[in-house]
Structure formats: C-alpha cells, structure tokens
Amino acid sequence: MLLVTVLILAAGADLDGPLPADAVPAATIPAPPSPSHWSAGFDRVDLISEEIGTFLNYDVLELPVYPIMPALRFVEQVKVVFRLPWQGLYAGVSIASQSLTYEHPIGPKGLFLTGGVVTKLLFPHGVIAGAAYRAGVFRFGLSVSAFTSGSWSAPGSFQLTFFPSLGLGIGVPWS
Numbered sequence: 001m002l003l004v005t006v007l008i009l010a011a012g013a014d015l016d017g018p019l020p021a022d023a024v025p026a027a028t029i030p031a032p033p034s035p036s037h038w039s040a041g042f043d044r045v046d047l048i049s050e051e052i053g054t055f056l057n058y059d060v061l062e063l064p065v066y067p068i069m070p071a072l073r074f075v076e077q078v079k080v081v082f083r084l085p086w087q088g089l090y091a092g093v094s095i096a097s098q099s100l101t102y103e104h105p106i107g108p109k110g111l112f113l114t115g116g117v118v119t120k121l122l123f124p125h126g127v128i129a130g131a132a133y134r135a136g137v138f139r140f141g142l143s144v145s146a147f148t149s150g151s152w153s154a155p156g157s158f159q160l161t162f163f164p165s166l167g168l169g170i171g172v173p174w175s
Contacts (some may be wrong), residue, residue: 039083044092044171046079050141051097051118051127081169090116098122103132105123110134110174114143123152128165135172141167 001046059073079094090097101116111133118126130143142164150157 040085042172043081043083043084044137044139046081046092046094046139046167046168046169048078048168049092049094049097049128050081050114050143050165050167051077051079051092051094051099051145052126052128052147053143053145053163057098057163078153081171085165088112096120097125099128100103101128114141118145121152123150123155130165132167137139137170137173139169139171139174141165141169143167 011024027087055070055073055077060072063070067102073096076096079092079095079097079099080158081090081092083089084091088103088105090099090103092101096121099116101114103112103114106113112131114132116127116128117124118128126145126147128143128145130141132139134140143166144162145165146160146162149157149161
C-alpha cells in the first residue's frame with residue numbers, strides 16, 4: 001500500500017481528490033467483517049416488568065381508589081432491557097430497579113427458563129426465577145420473585161416477600 005502511494009505521488013497525482021479505482025489493488029482492500037450471529041445491544045422494553053411483581057400485586061388494586069399512584073408506579077416499572085455480550089445474559093434498567101438476568105433455552109423454540117438478581121439503586125434487593133416465551137417481537141414471562149426489605153439505609157433488614165409476577169415485553173424480533 002505504501003508503494004502504491006509513493007508511485008501515485010511520484011506521478012504527480014492530487015491526493016486531495018478521490019483516487020482512481022485502479023490506483024489501489026483489490027487484494028489490499030480488506031473484506032468487511034461478516035456480521036456475527038449475536039451481539040450486545042437493545043433487546044426490548046418490558047411494558048409490564050416481572051421484577052419484584054409489586055405493580056400487579058399491589059398497585060393495580062389501588063386503581064379504583066387512587067388512580068394517580070398506580071399510573072406513577074406503572075411508569076417506574078417500565079424497563080429497558082439490553083443484551084450483554086454473553087449468550088442469554090440481559091441487563092434491565094427502570095426507574096424503580098435494575099436487573100441482571102439469564103435466559104436458558106429449553107424445549108420448544110422460544111421457551112426459556114429465567115433467573116436473575118434484582119437491585120434497587122444497585123443494592124441487592126431480590127431474585128427472580130421463572131419461564132419466558134418469545135414469539136416475534138413479544139416476550140411473555142411468568143415468574144416468582146423474592147425480595148427483601150433491605151436498602152442502603154437499612155442493609156440488615158431481610159424480611160422476605162414472595163410474589164408471582166407476569167411480564168410483557170416488546171422489542172427486537174426473536175427468531
């Protein structure tokens with residue numbers, strides 16, 4: 001490549017303009033990398049998050065009495081989920097919590113076992129385990145979550161609470 005540039009300069013060519021197509025041998029131009037089968041990036045938005053499950057178990061029940069609080073809690077629990085550079089590992093972020101989950105494929109295409117850790121302001125707050133089904137752009141989840149009352153201000157508080165939880169996500173088409 002250096003030899004080609006030197007020859008072009010010696011011939012008095014203008015390097016500010018485009019080079020002629022035959023000036024660079026095709027053998028020296030590397031082929032573009034082939035796209036990998038899987039990479040990190042955006043995966044989905046969970047409109048109803050499986051994490052902790054308090055929205056469906058507590059807040060929705062308040063809707064007839066005090067509709068403002070469930071509306072705010074809904075916004076808090078909407079979660080953006082990103083694929084990490086390891087197959088099956090995901091990181092989720094919402095106003096209310098953060099999560100690191102793993103999905104392991106089982107049985108029929110699109111069915112997964114799930115498990116993960118949930119944090120609140122990066123304080124370990126609970127765990128989640130269940131199953132998920134992906135079809136096209138949709139992800140449906142059914143899990144059990146266990147969480148503590150611990151926080152950064154009261155790290156020794158470990159009263160456990162268990163909830164069933166449902167999830168609905170929309171995102172990148174799954175195949």
